[in-house]
Amino acid sequence: MNRIKKVLKKAYDIPLSKEKEAFLQRLNFPKSSYKDFFIYQISYIQKRVWILSTALIGLILMLLHFENITGDALKIIWITSSVLPFIALVAITEISRSMSHNMAEIEMSCRYNLADLMLARISILAAFNFILSNILILGIQGKTAYSPIRISLYIFVPFLLTCLASLIVLNYIKIKETTYICGGISCFISGINALIIGSNQIAYTDKFVGFWVIIFIALMVGIIVEIIDFIRKLEELHWNLQLTA
Amino acid sequence: MSLDIKDQYDKIHKYCYFKTKNCQLAEDLTQETFLKYFSQTSYIDRGKPLAYLYTIAKNLCIDTLKKPKIEALGEDTTTTDELTSIEISFVVRQAMDTLPKDLAEIVMLRVINELSMAEVCSITQLSRFVVYRKLKAALKQLKLILREEDLLE
Numbered sequence: 050m051n052r053i054k055k056v057l058k059k060a061y062d063i064p065l066s067k068e069k070e071a072f073l074q075r076l077n078f079p080k081s082s083y084k085d086f087f088i089y090q091i092s093y094i095q096k097r098v099w100i101l102s103t104a105l106i107g108l109i110l111m112l113l114h115f116e117n118i119t120g121d122a123l124k125i126i127w128i129t130s131s132v133l134p135f136i137a138l139v140a141i142t143e144i145s146r147s148m149s150h151n152m153a154e155i156e157m158s159c160r161y162n163l164a165d166l167m168l169a170r171i172s173i174l175a176a177f178n179f180i181l182s183n184i185l186i187l188g189i190q191g192k193t194a195y196s197p198i199r200i201s202l203y204i205f206v207p208f209l210l211t212c213l214a215s216l217i218v219l220n221y222i223k224i225k226e227t228t229y230i231c232g233g234i235s236c237f238i239s240g241i242n243a244l245i246i247g248s249n250q251i252a253y254t255d256k257f258v259g260f261w262v263i264i265f266i267a268l269m270v271g272i273i274v275e276i277i278d279f280i281r282k283l284e285e286l287h288w289n290l291q292l293t294a
Numbered sequence: 295m296s297l298d299i300k301d302q303y304d305k306i307h308k309y310c311y312f313k314t315k316n317c318q319l320a321e322d323l324t325q326e327t328f329l330k331y332f333s334q335t336s337y338i339d340r341g342k343p344l345a346y347l348y349t350i351a352k353n354l355c356i357d358t359l360k361k362p363k364i365e366a367l368g369e370d371t372t373t374t375d376e377l378t379s380i381e382i383s384f385v386v387r388q389a390m391d392t393l394p395k396d397l398a399e400i401v402m403l404r405v406i407n408e409l410s411m412a413e414v415c416s417i418t419q420l421s422r423f424v425v426y427r428k429l430k431a432a433l434k435q436l437k438l439i440l441r442e443e444d445l446l447e
């Protein structure tokens with residue numbers, strides 16, 4: 050059957066059109082908007098990112114459901130905040146993949162540059178993680194005496210710390226194996242977090258809430274600064290690639 | 295618009311050539327198809343762009359074939375190798391002409407233009423099962439004809 054398909058294709062292999070290029074250049078067709086470009090980027094993010102992140106959130110919710118730990122706030126925080134750094138890792142691996150492959154070919158064929166492209170992907174992943182974390186908070190709500198905001202503080206500090214540390218690695222270490230370093234960071238933060246909850250329960254009392262808020266804000270600021278730096282360095286990278294091409 | 299225009303241009307060109315059997319006329323019709331396609335953009339954003347593009351091309355070909363035919367001039371001389379290849383292509387195209395129009399169109403879209411099953415269904419407005427059945431029948435028929443002509447083992 051393949052032979053017949055080949056013969057058929059060849060029979061209709063008409064010579065390349067001479068007028069094609071000139072016609073297409075003259076053709077006034079609607080260019081895709083930034084919104085189209087942004088939505089289109091969703092399809093370029095690997096399926097495993099969506100599946101793994103959702104599976105990790107599902108795992109946390111399942112653990113919370115089957116462990117029957119209603120009321121044990123520290124155990125809830127321990128489970129969720131230890132798993133969340135791995136969700137950050139999934140997102141970071143996707144960003145580092147896009148960066149390490151440079152994706153110069155997309156930039157050549159696309160109206161938007163690599164920095165725009167990365168920003169779009171970071172925003173999509175951040176939005177997705179934001180939705181997942183809201184689902185998680187909804188799942189936890191009512192199981193502890195803590196307010197949702199306080200729970201969010203305890204849960205997201207390790208998550209944000211993983212994001213910040215990984216972004217610093219991506220910004221300052223220019224090797225292909227950054228994913229493994231980020232993986233190590235996630236495991237380290239998850240482990241340290243589990244140890245702190247086990248040994249230093251005083252950190253979760255009312256007295257230290259202000260301290261957690263400060264750390265949270267500091268991490269958020271740090272992440273924004275690192276993302277800006279990350280995007281700026283991508284522009285430099287392209288400039289260097291142009292010089293060496 | 296999510297279609298790759300350069301790629302679609304070649305495919306529509308082949309499709310028009312399949313319909314008109316005239317390379318220059320096919321090129322003109324391809325360009326006219328794209329001009330018509332982009333002349334009103336309201337449908338492109340929400341409809342089935344590929345099916346719409348092929349429908350325009352099909353209608354333009356039908357309209358053109360209704361008009362009195364103009365004989366095309368011979369283009370250039372050919373070498374012996376090219377002649378053999380042209381002969382084979384001619385026989386294959388003749389075999390395609392013996393097929394019923396609907397079967398030939400499905401072969402054109404699915405095999406020659408390499409559209410997905412879903413896209414073929416959308417253009418022909420047939421179910422996946424019918425398209426699959428017709429394609430199988432068409433290829434079987436073509437295989438028999440080409441075997442008779444010693445083009446296939």
